[in-house]
Amino acid sequence: MMKNLFRTIACIFFLAIGNAQAEVVISDAWVRANAPGQSVGAAYMTLKSPQDSNLFHVESPAAGSVEIHSMSVTNGVMKMRALETLPLQAGKPEKLAPGGFHLMLFDLKKPLKAGEQATFTLSFKDKTGKITHQDVVLPIQEAN
Ligand SMILES: [Cu+2]
Numbered sequence: 001m002m003k004n005l006f007r008t009i010a011c012i013f014f015l016a017i018g019n020a021q022a023e024v025v026i027s028d029a030w031v032r033a034n035a036p037g038q039s040v041g042a043a044y045m046t047l048k049s050p051q052d053s054n055l056f057h058v059e060s061p062a063a064g065s066v067e068i069h070s071m072s073v074t075n076g077v078m079k080m081r082a083l084e085t086l087p088l089q090a091g092k093p094e095k096l097a098p099g100g101f102h103l104m105l106f107d108l109k110k111p112l113k114a115g116e117q118a119t120f121t122l123s124f125k126d127k128t129g130k131i132t133h134q135d136v137v138l139p140i141q142e143a144n
Contacts (some may be wrong), residue, residue, distance in 0.1 A: 023134055024049045024088070024124060031105075032098075041105035041112045043120065043138055049088040056085040056124035061095045061132045064107025066120070071100055080104070084135075094107075098143060099112040116140045 029045035042062065047055065053071050058066040068083045086101060088094050103120070105112075112118065122134045 022050045034112040043103040048093045053088045054085040060120045062118040063105035067104045
């Protein structure tokens, strides 16, 4: 009897943890290598969340601050804008890529060199307000 109860509790606990680990799938992630003299950087990736969510904060030990940016071209003028949050629809890949959404790195701690790596912590908030953090290690590479 007691044993069964423990099993049930263990199972519920396991499921609860399993649920919390319904992570955002991060693919095609990379950091653009700096050109000499560049003081800012950019990182790109595709985010696919299993549920509706928002990317609302990004940190990296490689940079003093990281902002979520959108990019658009209006009448031939390129404009970047900092976003409070990047909404993610359940199951729909959101692409951060050159010419569009990107992560902008300010106050770099050292130059972003091709062949090295940079770690990022992404913070997501779902509809219920629950916050999860995910660490990713991105390769630094030249734009191709
Ligand atoms: Cu930007």
